Amino acid sequence: MIQNVSECIRTRRSTRLFAKKELPRELVEQVVEAGRYAPSGGNNQSTHFLVIRDRGVLDRLAKMAEEAFAAMEETPEMYKSLRNSVRASKKGGYVFHYNAPVLIVTANQKNYGNNIADCACALENMMIMANDLDLGSCWINQLRWLNEEPALVKALQELGMTEEERVYGALALGYAATEDGQPNRNPLPRTGNPVDWIG
Amino acid sequence: MIQNVSECIRTRRSTRLFAKKELPRELVEQVVEAGRYAPSGGNNQSTHFLVIRDRGVLDRLAKMAEEAFAAMEETPEMYKSLRNSVRASKKGGYVFHYNAPVLIVTANQKNYGNNIADCACALENMMIMANDLDLGSCWINQLRWLNEEPALVKALQELGMTEEERVYGALALGYAATEDGQPNRNPLPRTGNPVDWIG
Numbered sequence: 450m451i452q453n454v455s456e457c458i459r460t461r462r463s464t465r466l467f468a469k470k471e472l473p474r475e476l477v478e479q480v481v482e483a484g485r486y487a488p489s490g491g492n493n494q495s496t497h498f499l500v501i502r503d504r505g506v507l508d509r510l511a512k513m514a515e516e517a518f519a520a521m522e523e524t525p526e527m528y529k530s531l532r533n534s535v536r537a538s539k540k541g542g543y544v545f546h547y548n549a550p551v552l553i554v555t556a557n558q559k560n561y562g563n564n565i566a567d568c569a570c571a572l573e574n575m576m577i578m579a580n581d582l583d584l585g586s587c588w589i590n591q592l593r594w595l596n597e598e599p600a601l602v603k604a605l606q607e608l609g610m611t612e613e614e615r616v617y618g619a620l621a622l623g624y625a626a627t628e629d630g631q632p633n634r635n636p637l638p639r640t641g642n643p644v645d646w647i648g
Numbered sequence: 649m650i651q652n653v654s655e656c657i658r659t660r661r662s663t664r665l666f667a668k669k670e671l672p673r674e675l676v677e678q679v680v681e682a683g684r685y686a687p688s689g690g691n692n693q694s695t696h697f698l699v700i701r702d703r704g705v706l707d708r709l710a711k712m713a714e715e716a717f718a719a720m721e722e723t724p725e726m727y728k729s730l731r732n733s734v735r736a737s738k739k740g741g742y743v744f745h746y747n748a749p750v751l752i753v754t755a756n757q758k759n760y761g762n763n764i765a766d767c768a769c770a771l772e773n774m775m776i777m778a779n780d781l782d783l784g785s786c787w788i789n790q791l792r793w794l795n796e797e798p799a800l801v802k803a804l805q806e807l808g809m810t811e812e813e814r815v816y817g818a819l820a821l822g823y824a825a826t827e828d829g830q831p832n833r834n835p836l837p838r839t840g841n842p843v844d845w846i847g
Contacts, residue, residue, distance in 0.1 A: 454656045454780040458682045458773050483657045485841045487772060488787055491729045494840035503847025528761045530690045562727045563789070566817065569768030571841070573686060574657050577776065581653040588687055590762070609844035618765065641693035642684045642770070645808035648702025 457581050460634040464585025467549045467623035468630070476582055477502070477551055480622060483578035484553070487570035490563030496571045499554040499608050507552055510604065511544045514591050517598045518543065531594055545591035549621035554592060554605065556614040568617035575620050585625035585632035592616040656780050659833040663784025666748045666822035667829070675781055676701070676750055679821060682777035683752070686769035689762030695770045698753040698807050706751055709803065710743045713790050716797045717742065730793055744790035748820035753791060753804065755813040767816035774819050784824035784831035791815040 451457045481498055489496065501507055518538035527535070537543040546552045555571055557564035572588060579586040595601050596615040605616065625632040650656045680697055688695065700706055717737035726734070736742040745751045754770055756763035771787060778785040794800050795814040804815065824831040 451653065454650065454653055454776060455678065455682065457653045458777060459685045461685070461687070463687060479654065481843055483654065485839050485843070486658045486660070486836070488660070488662060488775065489841075490727075490787075490789065496841045498841065498843040499846060500843060501846045506846055528689075531761075562730075565764045566768040569765040570772040573769040573772040574776075576687065577653060577773075578657060588689075590689065608846050637685070640684050642688075642695045642697065644680055644684070644697040644699060647698060647700045647705055647807050 451581050457577055461576055461580040462633040462635060462637075463587040464625045464632050465547050465587055466626040467547055467585060467621070468626040470550070470624050472502075472550050472584070472623055476584065477622065479582060480575045480578045480584070481553065484555070484571035484575040487567070487574045489567040489570070490561070493561065493563065493567065495558050495561060496567050497556040497610065497614055498571075499556065499605065499610065501552045501554065501608065502550065506608065507546060510552070510601070511546060513601050513604060514545045514595055515541070515543045517595050517601065530590065534591055534594070546589055546619075546621045547587065549623040551622040552589065553620040553622060554616055555618045555620075556605070556610045556616050558613050559615040560613070564615070565617045572618050572620055579622055580632060580634075583631055585623060587621045589619040589621050592619050650780050656776055660775055660779040661832040661834060662786040663824045663831050664746050664786055665825040666746055666784060666820070667825040669749065669823050671749050671783070671822055675783065676821065678781060679774045679777050679783070680752065683754070683770035683774040686766070686773045688766045688769070689760070692760065692762065692766065694757050694760060695766050696755040696809065696813055697770075698755065698804065698809060700751045700753065700807065701749065705807070706745060709751070709800070710745060712800050712803060713744045713794055714740075714742045716794050716800065729789065733790055733793070745788055745818070745820045746786065748786075748822040750821040751788065752819040752821060753815055754817045754819075755804070755809045755815050757812050758814040759812070763814070764816045771817050771819055778821055779831060779833075782830055784822060786820045788818040788820050791818050
């Protein structure tokens with residue numbers, strides 16, 4: 450489908466509706482490997498990938514996140530997307546990972562100044578690779594917002610996260626639930642990022 | 649050179665030695681456009697690209713950063729790369745952007761929770777695009793470490809950065825100073841990022 454690198458970068462969009470169809474491990478591995486090749490501060494290479502495909506674990510994490518958000522109070526200065534999570538959780542039935550068949554959690558050292566940036570580079574690589582493989586993906590921030598929530602920290606530590614690590618992003622991954630099975634590649638409605646040329 | 653998306657991601661390496669050769673604006677535009685197509689939190693699209701190609705401006709920024717680093721005291725818990733910048737600046741002759749012909753600074757809203765992550769995604773896109781175009785690039789963190797330094801904030805505001813914005817990363821870009829002119833694509837000595845599979 451994808452012709453080249455430029456097209457793959459330009460047609461990457463978020464997928465939020467996933468087909469109930471398992472993903473072959475081989476495809477997931479290709480996505481994770483792309484993430485592992487992302488640069489890191491001082492070549493630190495400490496981004497820790499938790500590749501979760503167990504339905505029971507995914508359901509449990511969704512429930513725990515919903516409970517944590519439901520217990521929060523909305524504030525006026527709250528980040529818009531976080532407020533949406535809080536509201537949806539109070540109503541009930543909120544699933545932060547869109548019931549994707551795979552959730553790739555990126556953790557990193559909590560006392561490392563490049564933790565967010567390194568995880569973001571890995572996530573971006575994985576989103577581009579997913580698009581190249583005709584898979585849908587979406588950046589997931591909820592486990593980062595809750596990355597000091599004791600119950601979730603404990604649950605993630607049981608999955609392999611170390612005591613020195615915290616979550617700085619995640620990726621929902623799967624086949625898009627579209628008619629042709631292809632991920633959302635609608636052209637961006639706008640490209641709002643400003644650019645200034647100096648020289 | 650590059651065959652496909654996967655190869656482009658895997659062969660991206662940092663270039664720290666640039667040829668003294670101007671980069672056609674058209675190539676720089678392709679790199680910046682790749683950055684503008686990066687995802688952003690809630691589709692915020694507030695990453696602000698300052699594309700600096702003016703030699704005088706680049707030299708001035710290098711001088712200002714060197715002065716700021718030279719005035720810092722080393723501490724034991726200091727981030728390794730920052731410590732290297734401080735040491736090199738005290739010696740004198742430190743140029744944080746490796747004298748690349750182009751420096752693309754990514755700024756974002758300082759009161760926006762996804763500022764670092766959004767800039768990192770844009771930078772990763774630009775690094776991949778640069779590799780595809782046979783250009784060398786390197787993530788530059790120094791202006792982020794100094795992003796509350798009054799003199800540098802003022803200088804960047806004169807270049808277009810707004811009062812609400814701060815720098816969260818930058819990219820040095822140019823032709824690599826190698827025999828064949830191609831960027832560093834040596835295979836990674838190790839892929840240290842750990843992966844855990846759950847399910």
